[in-house]
Amino acid sequence: MIRPVAVIGAGPYGLSTAAHLRARGIPVRVFGSPMVSWREHMRAGMLLKSTPVASNIDAPQPGHDLIDFCADTGERRYESDWDLVPVEIFARYGQWFADKLLPDLERVRVVSVDRAGAGRDGFELKLDSGEQFTARAVVVATGLSGLARLPxxxxxxxxxxxxxxxxxxxxxxxxxxxxxxxxxxxxxxxxxxxxxxxxxxxxxxxxxxxxxxxxxxxxxxGDAPDRQSRLRPESPFGRAWSLYGLTYHATHVRRLPAPARHYLVRRVLGPxxxxxxxxxxxxxxxxxxxxxxxxxxxxxxxxxxxxxxxxxxxxxxxxxxxxxxATGYRMDVAALGFLGHELRTALSVSRGAPRLDAGYGSSVPGLYFTGLAAAASFGPVMRFVCGTEYASPRVARAVEVR
Structure with missing residues (x-):
């Protein structure tokens, strides 16, 4: 029996990672309610801070960007840097992405993840449906859930x-x-x-x-699009050498000392x-x-x-x-209650965040983290949807060669 890869979370990072895994022919099961944080925990009337081009969920094939969603559904086109994307539109886009690429997404909750039994490779997962199964690898893409930072x-x-x-x-x-x-x-x-x-x-x-x-x-x-210097390179967040480097060369962030990485995550593009x-x-x-x-x-x-x-x-x-x-979110693996005690204690962490290799793998072989959980290793681009373009192909490639 071929054991699947389990992707926990159905937000932008979970959906994008699962799509890339499936495109490589890797059996995958993805768990969660699509875009639940965007649908239920974002304010009605909220607008995305990111531009339309920075709001695409990365897919392994063309035809799944925000503008493709608009064309397919008849929504107003969002494409200019001056277009402001309502959170309700973005949530519907994520649902459309899931319907197109992951129609068998399972709307159930993962209750626990533990190492498989003695002599067995992989992970044992329990679902709130009562099902138990073994996965050869697990990708944690749970986003902001349970990570609210409070004074x-x-x-x-x-x-x-x-x-x-x-x-x-x-x-x-x-x-x-x-x-x-x-x-x-x-x-x-x-x-x-x-x-x-x-x-x-x-x-x-x-x-x-x-x-x-x-x-x-x-x-x-921040500055409006027409006030940004054209002499600087373009990035999804605006024109600046620093933003360009942090977006397209996030692997180099991993080589920085931990205090520098945490500082970048905390200060770049915010507050x-x-x-x-x-x-x-x-x-x-x-x-x-x-x-x-x-x-x-x-x-x-x-x-x-x-x-x-x-x-x-x-x-x-x-x-x-x-x-x-409104003090943001802070990654802390201790808050991921579905991870078994043995897994949590085996994880190498830095200020609560897992230390990750170039393929987003943790110190526990076969256990990967993406999205906000990866920001402490790869920098502030992991706090934004456009980070899926960088992260998802790398996660899928690392899982494939494992």
Missing amino acids: RELAAATSDGLSATGPFSHAAQHRDVSRFAGQDVIVIGAGQSALENAVLMAEAGAASVRVVARSRGAVAF LGAWWLRDRFTAGRIQVTDGRRVVRARVEDGRPVLTLSGGQGAGRELSADHVMA
Whole structure:
């Protein structure tokens, strides 16, 4: 019996990797609900920060780009750098990609992954359907699921934890922000998620919205396409030598010292708002408190209260009806509960992220990681959909020759 390769996750990276494996004639089973994070955990009305050309899910054959989806379904064409792609359109594009290339995708959850029994090569997988089977290799492409990054002070503020309806939440917990109409809201963060959530809440009728950022002058926006220098090489993220190198030569990032890699992942292309968000942010009359960090959070008379530190007036307190942390995501293999204890302890990690070889293989032979999990090894391009063009062929080639 030929054992398949299991791909866990059906977002852009899982779909792209599975398509490349199948194109090489490798038996593959892919598990998950297609584009679930994009459909259920991204804000209604959200627009992609990336341009249309940077929003293609890589396929092993032509005819599966975003523009092909538009032509096939009759959607409006998204092709210019000035075109803004709604998250709902992108989610439908991913579903279309799956229907075209992976029609047998299995909408079940992987409960556990462990090494196969003594004397056997591969991995034993259990599904929530009750099925158990052995795979010769496993590719983890679970995206952002379970990786929301929270300030310690917020996490410790309530014994009930964070929730969309409680005093504190993470941006990933909200699909519809219209519930904040008439409320005072504080957003922690300065990246695209924080700034766009602030705008969407202001536009939905929030009484007031305040953004709290650690760095002074942290609220900034990128340049519009016509303001980018034509003397610099083009990349999916804009014109810059650094962006070109990080996009098309990500293998070289692996050779950098670990602190440098982590710095690049954290700082390149963020925290920064999209160029098209600037006017909406200004029109929303959103207040900004920068150069401060949260040192304490508590609930007083049902309202969240933040104590800030840094700059003049240290110890200043802010209160609101709700506090939303738009503080991004952080890879931590300990959060991947489906990986058996033996596998997790056998993984070589750097600040919670698996150390990967040039083929995206981990220290456990046959276990591969792609997408956000690979960013600490290959750089910030792995945080974006266009990274599928770099990652997926390499993963498939590595699995084939294993």
